[in-house]
Amino acid sequence: MLFGRSGGDMQWCLSQAKGSLDDDVTEADIISTLEFNHTGELLATGDKGGRIVIFQQEIENKRQPQYRSEYNVYSTFQSHEPEFDYLKSLEIEEKINKIRWIPQKNAAHFLLSTNDKTIKLWKISERDKRPEGYNLKEEDGRYRDPSTVTSLRVPVFRPMDLMVEASPRKVFANAHTYHINSVSVNSDNETYLSADDLRINLWHLEITDRSFNIVDIKPANMEELTEVITAAEFHPHQCNTFVYSSSKGTIRMCDMRASALCDKHSKMFEEPEDPSNRSFFSEIISSISDVKFSHSGRYMMTRDYLSVKIWDLNMESKPVETYQVHEYLRSKLCSLYENDCIFDKFECCWNGNDSMVMTGSYNNFFRMFDRDHRWDVTLEASRENSKPFQVIKPRKVCAGGKRKKDEISVDSLDFNKKILHTAWHPQDSIIVVATTNNLYIFQDKMN
Amino acid sequence: MMSATSAMEVNAEARRILAVSISKLYASRTQRGGLRLHRSLLLSLVMRSARDIYHSSSRESEGQSGAQPAAEEPMDTSSSPGNHAGVSQAEPQPELISPEPAAEEPRSPEEPCESETIEDKENLSPARQSRKRRGKASVAPDFLPSKRARLEPGEERHAAPLGSCRVRAGESLAVLSLNRVIPAF
Numbered sequence: 043m044l045f046g047r048s049g050g051d052m053q054w055c056l057s058q059a060k061g062s063l064d065d066d067v068t069e070a071d072i073i074s075t076l077e078f079n080h081t082g083e084l085l086a087t088g089d090k091g092g093r094i095v096i097f098q099q100e101i102e103n104k105r106q107p108q109y110r111s112e113y114n115v116y117s118t119f120q121s122h123e124p125e126f127d128y129l130k131s132l133e134i135e136e137k138i139n140k141i142r143w144i145p146q147k148n149a150a151h152f153l154l155s156t157n158d159k160t161i162k163l164w165k166i167s168e169r170d171k172r173p174e175g176y177n178l179k180e181e182d183g184r185y186r187d188p189s190t191v192t193s194l195r196v197p198v199f200r201p202m203d204l205m206v207e208a209s210p211r212k213v214f215a216n217a218h219t220y221h222i223n224s225v226s227v228n229s230d231n232e233t234y235l236s237a238d239d240l241r242i243n244l245w246h247l248e249i250t251d252r253s254f255n256i257v258d259i260k261p262a263n264m265e266e267l268t269e270v271i272t273a274a275e276f277h278p279h280q281c282n283t284f285v286y287s288s289s290k291g292t293i294r295m296c297d298m299r300a301s302a303l304c305d306k307h308s309k310m311f312e313e314p315e316d317p318s319n320r321s322f323f324s325e326i327i328s329s330i331s332d333v334k335f336s337h338s339g340r341y342m343m344t345r346d347y348l349s350v351k352i353w354d355l356n357m358e359s360k361p362v363e364t365y366q367v368h369e370y371l372r373s374k375l376c377s378l379y380e381n382d383c384i385f386d387k388f389e390c391c392w393n394g395n396d397s398m399v400m401t402g403s404y405n406n407f408f409r410m411f412d413r414d415h416r417w418d419v420t421l422e423a424s425r426e427n428s429k430p431f432q433v434i435k436p437r438k439v440c441a442g443g444k445r446k447k448d449e450i451s452v453d454s455l456d457f458n459k460k461i462l463h464t465a466w467h468p469q470d471s472i473i474v475v476a477t478t479n480n481l482y483i484f485q486d487k488m489n
Numbered sequence: 490m491m492s493a494t495s496a497m498e499v500n501a502e503a504r505r506i507l508a509v510s511i512s513k514l515y516a517s518r519t520q521r522g523g524l525r526l527h528r529s530l531l532l533s534l535v536m537r538s539a540r541d542i543y544h545s546s547s548r549e550s551e552g553q554s555g556a557q558p559a560a561e562e563p564m565d566t567s568s569s570p571g572n573h574a575g576v577s578q579a580e581p582q583p584e585l586i587s588p589e590p591a592a593e594e595p596r597s598p599e600e601p602c603e604s605e606t607i608e609d610k611e612n613l614s615p616a617r618q619s620r621k622r623r624g625k626a627s628v629a630p631d632f633l634p635s636k637r638a639r640l641e642p643g644e645e646r647h648a649a650p651l652g653s654c655r656v657r658a659g660e661s662l663a664v665l666s667l668n669r670v671i672p673a674f
Binding site: 130132133134135137158220221223239240267268269270272289322323325326329376379380382385 | 502503506509513521522523525526527528530531534535538539542
């Protein structure tokens with residue numbers, strides 16, 4: 043891996059494309075979340091059907107400067123099932139909203155997965171040996187007739203085909219009235235937070251029957267509700283600090299040492315609105331859909347409908363960088379409201395050394411921004427337009443006026459093809475991009 | 490000061506957005522997983538902006554021409570405490586809409602809006618309210634649920650036909666009794 047390379051020098055090649063080739067998408071297969079573990083060896087995906095698929099990186103030719111890595115299925119399991127809340131006559135969707143890995147402490151891997159109401163801790167472990175030669179049992183498990191047992195035989199472990207087992211270790215339920223949008227593991231590796239529209243709860247990973255409410259923005263009178271919590275995350279190093287974003291475009295940073303209930307923020311990050319951009323939909327497009335701390339912990343990134351903003355934690359008045367993702371959509375907000383696209387929640391991610399950020403867009407386009415070199419690119423996740431190992435070409439959207447060759451006009455964009463989830467390998471130049479039901483893995487040629 | 494045409498354009502746009510928003514609210518009732526608070530909040534914010542623009546541009550175009558979209562009076566849907574017994578998941582409900590500039594807006598319990606202005610309107614005397622009824626006969630589209638008082642807990646709610654809820658452009662944006670849109674929990 044070569045850090046310090048400019049984004050402009052990077053040559054992304056399609057390494058793998060996973061998922062059905064069908065144009066007809068099964069609802070349950072729609073990818074709803076994507077997350078690398080801390081080493082990047084494992085990639086977890088969650089879907090609308092409540093399933094989790096974990097891919098494992100297998101590296102060929104490790105010694106060569108140019109090696110290819112492949113992600114293959116490691117484990118698949120059903121994390122959440124649809125439930126019914128009889129009291130409210132409401133169905134609870136099994137869709138996985140978030141997956142977060144717990145830093146690895148032993149041979150097994152642990153992750154937290156959540157749907158709208160319930161968080162689960164899963165243990166994923168490998169079994170590659172099994173005991174054979176029991177004294178009292180046959181190989182198939184049946185008990186031997188005691189009268190036939192004439193000698194003592196001690197079982198020994200023999201190798202077997204690798205089996206990866208996923209088992210639910212803890213279920214954290216009944217703590218959220220509203221829909222859970224975020225889960226974040228604390229750097230203390232003991233606690234984690236879960237956030238819904240109006241509340242944030244603090245849990246201990248070992249304790250399921252109790253959680254502490256640390257943020258509550260529910261007004262006494264629901265008629266006075268003006269904003270909801272849209273995302274929350276713990277600081278990567280300071281275990282007392284977390285942030286949460288709102289539908290009004292603000293981010294509040296809280297210090298858990300200040301008080302038990304963190305309703306009073308220690309910092310509030312907000313950029314004043316540009317009055318010239320005011321429209322019917324100003325409020326919707328300023329709603330923050332994702333917030334992510336940089337690996338360094340010095341910055342945080344927020345995603346709203348049209349842009350990505352980088353904030354210096356020491357400056358609350360405005361972001362230090364703003365990147366336009368698809369500004370050409372600003373004049374189309376009314377149509378995007380009508381077809382519901384304006385409610386799409388795009389996520390964003392940092393690369394391993396915080397020099398680049400990435401986020402998705404429509405028409406299966408995704409955008410990368412190089413912070414150091416002030417460079418950006420639009421790429422496309424498409425099987426037709428990318429041959430394996432061939433460098434993919436940058437795309438360009440023509441906002442208006444004369445359309446050049448190879449450019450695509452705004453009106454030709456397919457708004458059903460949206461990339462909401464992207465992930466960047468924490469160490470290598472490998473990116474994963476989820477289209478509706480497919481997963482695309484790109485690798486920098488000079489990896 | 491807006492010209493007549495642009496005020497009317499803005500008026501039509503605002504009305505269209507209102508219509509789209511209402512149909513989205515109706516549709517979200519049957520969404521799997523229940524009403525999403527965030528989405529409902531955003532919808533109601535858009536509706537409020539559209540309604541404000543609609544009112545102000547109606548006032549503008551009124552001055553220019555006699556055309557005035559007819560509207561029914563909003564019904565009283567003052568929240569009854571009984572309905573909220575056991576509500577653990579409050580959802581913002583859309584307000585009833587009236588094109589009348591100083592129209593009374595009944596407070597649906599979960600609607601996020603400025604309390605001060607609404608309260609004033611609610612306190613208007615009946616005489617003043619009836620004065621707001623304009624001459625035009627209001628034609629309530631037949632797909633709208635009939636006016637009913639707010640349901641008491643224990644009463645059944647029936648789903649409004651979703652498909653027919655679109656208000657076509659040009660039709661009067663009559664007041665909807667939206668107390669049936671979102672079942673209270």
